[in-house]
Amino acid sequence: EVQLVESGGGLVQPGRSLRLSCAASGFTFDSYALYWVRQAPGKGLEWVSGITWNSGNIGYADSVKGRFTISRDNAKNSLYLQMSSLRAEDMGLYYCAKDGIKYTISSHPHYMDVWGKGTTVTVSS
Amino acid sequence: QSVLTQPPSVSGAPGQRVTISCTGNSSNIGAGYDTHWYQQLPGTAPKLLIYGNNNRPSGVPDRFSGSKSGTSASLAITGLQAEDEADYYCQSYDSSLSGSVFGGGTRLTVL
Numbered sequence: 001e002v003q004l005v006e007s008g009g010g011l012v013q014p015g016r017s018l019r020l021s022c023a024a025s026g027f028t029f030d031s032y033a034l035y036w037v038r039q040a041p042g043k044g045l046e047w048v049s050g051i052t053w054n055s056g057n058i059g060y061a062d063s064v065k066g067r068f069t070i071s072r073d074n075a076k077n078s079l080y081l082q083m084s085s086l087r088a089e090d091m092g093l094y095y096c097a098k099d100g101i102k103y104t105i106s107s108h109p110h111y112m113d114v115w116g117k118g119t120t121v122t123v124s125s
Numbered sequence: 126q127s128v129l130t131q132p133p134s135v136s137g138a139p140g141q142r143v144t145i146s147c148t149g150n151s152s153n154i155g156a157g158y159d160t161h162w163y164q165q166l167p168g169t170a171p172k173l174l175i176y177g178n179n180n181r182p183s184g185v186p187d188r189f190s191g192s193k194s195g196t197s198a199s200l201a202i203t204g205l206q207a208e209d210e211a212d213y214y215c216q217s218y219d220s221s222l223s224g225s226v227f228g229g230g231t232r233l234t235v236l
Contacts, residue, residue: 037171044127045163045171045214047225061224095170108218108225111161111176118170 002026002114004096009119012086020119022079022096027114030054030074033099035109036081039118040092048094049081050107059107064090086123093118128153129215129228136234137205145231147198147215153226155196158218162191162200165212165230174213175200202233210235 008020022034036048049060049070058070069082079096100113130148137143147160154160162175173182175191178198190201198217202209215228 044230045216045227047227050225059224100173100176109216110159111173111216112163112171113173113176113182115170115172 002098004098004114004116006094006096006116006119009094009121011122011124013125014087014123016086017082017084018086018121020081020083020094020096020121022081022116024077024079024096024098027098029077031102033104033107033109034072034079035097035099035112036070036079037095037097037112037115038090038092038121039095040089043092047109050109051079052105052107053103057105057107083121086121088123091121091123093120127229128219128222128226129217131213131215131228131231133229134232134234136236137202138236139205139207141205142201142203143205143233144202145200145213145215145233147200147217147228149196149198149217149219151196152221153196153217153219154193154198156220158220160191160193160198161216162189162198163214163216165214167211171214205235207235209233 005023033052035050067085071080095118096116097112098114100111163171164174165171178193179191219226
């Protein structure tokens, strides 16, 4: 079964850091680009960051550029999101998602065919 | 304010047909970038419903269909069922923003 499982969310104070992880199974991890998509409470979806299959191309939404860092470890079938200088507006459910096409060269998704259940980030003092 | 505009809500009775629009511009849908649709049932993660404007992943009923024309795309649901009650999102790429964009989402209510 193809699966993505996020972890690492929690309560953090404004200005602090947090690292999210996404463990993948059931597919050839190193063939696909991966993404982080977030959803603020009661709001819609927002693409946050993406990384190609070989980490050759990385992209960020303007709202997180310079504060968040995406990375992946193909040997561990894992995706990460290092978040720093967290703000209240970063609060929400963070999903890990997989591109539907192999070996894409863009850090932006074509379409996302597998999603994890998400991990919740709360930013509050 | 989302770059892709969707109606906040639509509704229909069981068995009816509903459509959800996704209006963009010449930098996204109108530029030829594909539109994809996701269904988010209450309390769950989004699920891919339509990709590449009008393609259904395996397992998605043929009651769901997508289309695209000019700067807009549409999702049609026929034979509406209670289990279709969910939020629906369109997604595309925007060249002026150099990024992937989502519509604001449409809540479907089955009366």
